[in-house]
Amino acid sequence: MRSRRGKTLTEADIALWRQVARSVKPLPGRAPVEPESTPPPVAPAPTETSVLVVASMSAAKTAPPAAPPLAPIERRLRTQLRRGQQTVEASIDLHGMRQGEAHLALCAFLRREQARGTRICLVVTGKGGPAPALFGEERGVLRRMVPHWLRLAELRPLVLGFEEAEQRHGGSGALYVRLRRLREFGP
Known part of the structure; x- marks a missing residue:
């Protein structure tokens, strides 16, 4: 599958997008968009990047609030x-x-x-x-x-x-x- 910018998406990227698309609620009066029908993905072996994505997603949920920004002296x-x-x-x-x-x-x-x-x-x-x-x-x-x-x-x-x-x-x-x-x- 290719993105709009012409880059080839990996299976992990496609699976992540589908997961996000399923969690979105459609606007009132609009029918939910069905994801593209493709053959069921074969579960790939977890790669280092997919593990990092999942780890960063779980860390983002529990991360402490970001440090406040610095401001110049008036x-x-x-x-x-x-x-x-x-x-x-x-x-x-x-x-x-x-x-x-x-x-x-x-x-x-x-x-x-x-x-x-x-x-x-x-x-x-x-x-x-x-x-x-x-x-x-x-x-x-x-x-x-x-x-x-x-x-x-x-x-x-x-x-x-x-x-x-x-x-x-x-x-x-x-x-x-x-x-x-x-x-x-x-x-």
Whole structure:
């Protein structure tokens, strides 16, 4: 069987479509559409993809709610931070830490500050020096990794959004992180 786009459908795809088509209720006043009459499919041996499809369908039913999306820091708040009308309530300096240490310190810091009710915090990563790296070391690793960590699902219940800090707070070597209130996300 071929789809509209000209791709050949596998037997597993056809069987899955028929199962979905049988579960759909027709619109009022319309007769149910009978599936195409084809010879009864021979039960193929479960392939890796069919097992993954069934597993993902069952996981989708029991999966926890998706992590809330990140939002950029509003222009008004950025202006207030730049002018000094809004203060950074807490900060953490990750200079000199290895990735593992920095990740654990960042997670603990964000959890602690959220519990205290902090709204805006500063995470200083450093810019990474211009000196050449020795023995394959990368420069500015935390500067690249911290934004990635802040986007991960484990920190989404804590982080509302983040952006590069203003020059007076460290510029490209620091990030403003806006924290969620405890009641905003959770059971």
